[in-house]
Amino acid sequence: MNLSRLVRRESFASFISSFMSILVGLAVGFIILLISNPAQALDGFRAILIGGFVDMKNLGQVFYFATPIIMTGLSVGFAYKTGLFNIGASGQFIIGAFAAVYVGVKWTFLPGGAHWLTALAAAMAAGALWGLIPGMLKAFCNVNEVIACIMMNYIGMYFTNFMVTRTIFDSLKNESQRVARTAVLPKAGLDNIFKVGTSSSSVNIGIFIAIFAGIVMYIILNNTKFGFELKACGYNSNASKYAGINEKRNIILSMMIAGALAGLGGALLYLAGAGKGIEVVDVLAAEGFNGIPVALLGLNNPIGIIMSGIFIAYLNIGGFNMQLYDFVPQVIEIIIAVIIYFSAFALLLKDILSSVGKKYRGRKQQESKPGDTAPKGGQ
């Protein structure tokens, strides 16, 4: 079919541009490695490149780290399709995490499977609420969502700190208490696949949930009436209004869904059973902001976001392994940031690629044109 061919060509260009961005990022990262520690640069670079593939446990860890940033990436990407920039994924993420951990610690009356499911639902509801507020402010008072979201990030962080210390505090570790065993996400046998010896990876069904969320988002955006409306509002809110689409409702719903996705990400991280609790520190959750490069690198396409989330997690794992080669953590962070930074040029590169493609095709046409012997003008 004509359409599928078109879609394939379009997505092919997207893929190539993302891929080339990554290559450029890696090249620049390598240069920084050379500068900071020439002797170990090659080994360090190899550590990044093969990062997740050294053994099954590392590969598992890639998926484990990918899960939350896929979710926040989806959150940012989904809002973006409606023309909104959800910079509030951080607040939605942490508030979702708190809701999940609270349910996980306190609601022990829930039986096995229902417990973690309820915790996930609570996280989504809390995240949705954190998206709802900027959404309503945008829809009804025309408050720029970026401002509102940034404020909600701080409110979310301090509120979580406050609530954790009040309700589920473990004062020895200065973080939230462990969730009940029934609230921990099932491993579904993944721990038996992704392990080295007896040491298993923290990977769990969270990665499946994240991938599932991405697929659902893809279907919503591409196949449903709702997605049609969201995209129409995102591309041209005036025309959508003229077409009778309830733009305000769509802004609010879009922000709520984005919030729910980020909130779910928070739950998936803190219910993983990896011994991670919500720390009471005055730092915004980095996973929320990492969603932005993930979404950009994935060109806001759900499937692309899943890929880019896994890729960035892969780099992180590679970064850990670099410590073997005497790279200080700061340099590793810089290198990863540089790679992500350049990778985010994917969109720019896509434009350049397509224009170069056009020119090339144009030149070919001219050359193959018979009888065109006259000197070209304007040289």
Place this chain on the structure above:
Amino acid sequence: MDYVIEMLNITKEFPGIIANEDVTLQLKKGEIHALLGENGAGKSTLMSILFGMYRPEKGMIKKNGQEVKIHDPNDANRLGIGMVHQHFKLVHNFTVLENIILGIETTRNGFLEMRKAREKVMELSRRYGLMVDPDAIVEDITVGMQQRTEILKMLYRENEILIFDEPTAVLTPQEIDELMKIMKGLAAEGKSIIFITHKLNEIKTAADRCTVLRKGKCIGTVAVGETSVEELSEMMVGRKVSLIVSKEEARPGQVIFRTDGLTVKNKDTGKHVVNNVSIDVRAGEIVCIAGIDGNGQSELVYALTGIFHPDSGTIESNGKDITRAPIRERNIKVMGHIPEDRHKYGLVLDFNLAYNLVLQSYFTPRFTRNGFLKYDEIYQYADELIEKYDIRGGQGARTLIRSMSGGNQQKAIVAREIDRGNGLLIAVQPTRGLDVGAIEYIHKKLISERDEGKGVLMVSLELDEVMNLSDRILVIYEGEIVASLNPKEITLQELGLYMSGSKRKLEEEEKT
């Protein structure tokens, strides 16, 4: 004869199309030279070459008989070539004066030296009758004034060759007259003007000679005084076009749509932008609201289509009150609506043609089942409309709307709005920015809709269009309907008087 600028045998190719093929244009000193052609005929490309934005594959440019190379707009500027672009290149939060001197500021010790610049601008403004306030902020002034600012920019740079790219597309009739006067004044002072347009009557009023392009080819250069409008249009389109659409006598039926005492207040000033407007539209007639731009037409249409609710008054469709009905209900049951700005209100440019064709109806059971879009149905429907309304796009229903020509975009809207099958069609400036062929098409469609017993309410700024199409003219002035006229009984001049508010005539409203 000496030419100030000659573009000889210019050929410019873009991948897939030849935008200009062997085009020659010769500009005399002190003349107004029109460049006529339909959208996509290659006018803008040719001018972009002259202005240094593209380089031609073949051909040469001569100034005063000397061959010159123009590599970029700075070269063009040095040669005294200036251009007023269709979309003005002004900094909106700067003053007029700041915009004029932008890029060639005079400074003393690193500080701006505005006094001399101001004197020069004022002198130019007086000399050419441009009447601009140098201290006004650009975003506060009218479009006509912004255009005069652009003209001053060129004059300030002492350009001798002035290019106007579709200068009248954004102007009101009065401003157009004003512009024509200014252009003639400039020519009389020895400036040479290239005037890009596809409006024939403007060429007749202003231009001395005219070069016609069609599909990238130069059809010829004619003296405007010796050529009739019909001949020009035939040169442009390549076939005979009827500039006046023939139509039968209207056979109006019963009233299908009426407003009563409709009033809209401006939220900030409290001024009545739409003031006590009572209209009725009957089946089988074209009612036209004529008026100078900015007299409340847009707000009236917003109230009718439901973008916002009127402050008082009622709107009725077939006896049912729809004053506060949501937009969607109106779209589905009451009206088709061709909005004034098709890019802003009519289309989602990043959607393909098919999506745009179902923009108002995608949620109906025909196109949606259980919340999922039925792609097969949507594309099948789009193909039907494309066939029926002759909409042309590179990839059929899958063409991105953004890549289609203005005429075809408008056809898509017309197709969508007519095909929904509502009894009322509200058409706001339906032919704005379209070429002759597309205008003819739209006019014919509106008349055939009327003949099929639909009521058409048209809002137009083009007086010719108003006179040709309408069965009844309502004149709007400062938000009020000040006259109800029969187009057969009045002249264009009279209509102009009503539009400027110097005459009123409402007695006949009951009778007609």
